[in-house]
Amino acid sequence: MIFSKSYCPHSARVKELFSSLGVAFNILELDKIGCVHAHQSGLLQTLLEEKSHASAYDYDLIVIGGGSGGLSCAKEAAIWGKKVMVLDFVVPSPHGTFWVKHNWETMIEAIQKHIGSLNWHYKSSLREKAVTYVNSYGEFVADHKIKATNKKGQEAYFTAANFVIATGERPRYLGLPGDKEYCITSDDLFSLRHSPGKTLVVGASYVALECAGFLIQQLESGSPGKLKVVAKSTEGRETIEDIYNTVLLAIGRESCTRKLGLEKIGVKINESDIAASIMLCSIRFPQESELKATVGATCDYVNVPTTVFTPLEYGCCGYAEEKAAEVYSKKNLEVYHTLFWPLEWTVADRDNNTCYAKIICNRLDNDRVIGFHIFGPNAGEITQGFAAAMKCGLTKQLLDNTIGIHPTCGEVFTSLEITKSSGLDISQKGC
């Protein structure tokens, strides 16, 4: 084990010597973990002690759940030289979907191929880092012990010094007669053998909106069956009754914590999500670097950017206008906004007053941008960089001083002039 600093010439000579002698070695670059004085601060001792305690258990770490968070954590722990296992098991949806197999026209086949190749990559990257991957359902039986059950029902037991629960969530059902037999969820949509036909999407979450939008665009072919749905208005006595080929439920997700044996080890669960209230795929990345840079740091959940991939995309970072008013008080905020016309829409003769951009600024803090919202094409690509800028303290002044890239949609943010409070017209007439 070589404790080194990446820029130290003596360290470099030692590495060269070992390489030339053919001696295998591990390196810990103290400057890369932000602790050049690890040997003085006591961090080194902690790291060494952790290594020696590991032999009391089968593994240093068992991760239950092989989704984004779980895989990210497992791989990072392995980089630090830990012995890691991932227990991954997808309980089939009521319709038997395992997310991989079925063919459904050319598109479904292509999508499935892609997902398959991703899964292959995940597995091989785990193998590369010597993380043990087990396709079994994990549940706690005692403090440091879990039971792993595979598809065939065979059981195995493993112990570990530490555990990470990353079991995520699954779509929720209505809890009504017929819902599990006749309704599908987003788990099933992309593996349907046939086109879903005339579809009712129940729900208003981003999953619901994205699926609904997508289905409108689709070519219809084949009829799986017909379902009659009766629904009652939440605000009156109206009932809606219609016949659909498919009913897709997108009414929320619930955490997979019920059958983990958590009560056996005294882990309390809130009746809602497992941990954080933000359900996005990308949270794992900052945790990677947090672990590397400053041991013990937690993930920053403020200013998490996101995008809803509806037909016209919506990207945002920071506060919604309502929330900002609640936290900062409306009089302390200035909202700048504009409608805009993407260049690609001009020749195609699409409407010039559909796309919209707004920022919410905190007047008490140099007009700091605390909310960023864009409704237009490629919203995700645009929002990403602005999220980074907000993390660096973006203000209205800096936006005004920055030159836009022309022609893009993103450049509208560098020339925002009209405030909501002015009430002035933001509709577009031309370039």
Add this chain to the structure above:
Amino acid sequence: MHQAALLGGLIQDASHYGWEVAHPIPHNWQKMAEAVQNHVKSLNWGHRVQLHDRKVKYFNIKASFVNEHTVRGLTKAGKETLLSAEHIVIATGGRPKYPVHVDGALEYGITSDDIFWLKESPGKTLVVGASYVALECAGFLSGVGLDTTVMMRSIPLRGFDQQMASLVTEHMASHGIEFLQGCTPLRVGRLLDGRLQVTWQEHASGKEDSGTFDTVLWAIGRVPETRGLNLEKAGVRINPDSQKIVVNAKEATSIPHIYAIGDVVEGRPELTPTAIMAGKLLARRLFGGSSALMEYDSVPTTVFTPLEYGCVGLSEEEAITRHGQEHVEVYHSHYKPLEFTVPAREAAQCYIKMVCLREPPQLVLGLHFLGPNAGEVTQGFALGIKCGASYEQIRRTVGIHPTCAEEVPRLHISKRSGLDPTVTGC
């Protein structure tokens, strides 16, 4: 026209996604050209309306100086007017250059001024030049199905990061654009069948070669529109080499009440948004009581080649020159856009690099992104750089999934490490 070309590619991708599109799909140049021309005309009309609404008098005349405060205007019909003003702003821009030493260049070749107004398809085209104008034009011509060749004297995209420039041209070459590097045209002549014959010399061997084309497009640089202005009558100084007008930080020329902005000015980036902002700020300083000056550092830009290249800040070469290799850390990755996976598009040139100072917190000196929607990706990060972003801060930004832009906060492999920078998706 870049968008028209991109759509051609997307139509091909569409069949992989289940759209039953007939192949091959023909492209109608006339229809596209008409649509583009109508759009440009509507923009011009829009400007006229806005000027009118703000009570700005618009004259369609060619102006030149009589003295410091007086301008002579000449209409198309030859009618003369004299106008005087307290302040004068010169914003005449530039025009494409024609190669003076090439026989037939003016007679038989066209420039970017003309390409968007051609009523007929340009057919098999030779683009001469290595500027972003040359590459963008070659890119969309090839994208709408035309046989396209690019001839360049030396390196592509001079002034841009050269590693990125090579990836841009590599991508174009892999999509059927022919490159003649290290060649200079000698003469252009018309053949009996009406086509053009171009003769050129290859520098390395000294050999001459020739080819037949329907169109020759010169994209070898631009000259500032200063010649017909009679600037000496007003005492306005120009740079004798570039012929551009010399100004100070307040955009003032050698004559205090005469200003110049945009492409006609020495040492300014030749970009639309910089000219627009310079104009606005100047007007505010003159009449709005403002003292805000233009900031020309870290101006982001994008080259709209078939695979787009967005950049802000220093190139790798520039960073190394300024700070020394030991003080520069470059993080990079080869990534694959999600949209490329299903249609199995080649992503070999989809690449990002972030040039930083090596010392913590590793200030970001430059960002270079090659991939779809490069302009949209780069804009926000340019703001981050203006805020003094460090590599650490960018790394701590949560990614938006799935996008190409999220690969920027994910950058973690340094060039120095020698590790393979290919990252796998999701």
